Amino acid sequence: MSRTFTHKTDESTLTTLCPRCLNAFRNTRGIRVRRADPGQIVKEPCTYCQTNFGYDYYIQPTSPKSTYFKKGRFDDESECA
Numbered sequence: 001m002s003r004t005f006t007h008k009t010d011e012s013t014l015t016t017l018c019p020r021c022l023n024a025f026r027n028t029r030g031i032r033v034r035r036a037d038p039g040q041i042v043k044e045p046c047t048y049c050q051t052n053f054g055y056d057y058y059i060q061p062t063s064p065k066s067t068y069f070k071k072g073r074f075d076d077e078s079e080c081a
């Protein structure tokens, strides 16, 4: 493990997403997803499905009131289980 994320990010959540879960996030309203480290080449287990591997992303709400981590949202994504 050699992560070097030293900068503070208040509203962002660092999350590892595989391509499938990344798509799910990108298709969700009120969420902005961007690569935490564009130079990252080592994939890590996906935080959500914990099956596939992917890169680190920052997940940010695009509006202050958005509840982007609403519990149960991904329960509908049976394909991602």
Ligand SMILES: [Zn+2]
Pocket: 017, 018, 019, 020, 021, 022, 046, 047, 048, 049, 050, 051, 052, 080
């Ligand atoms: Zn995943």
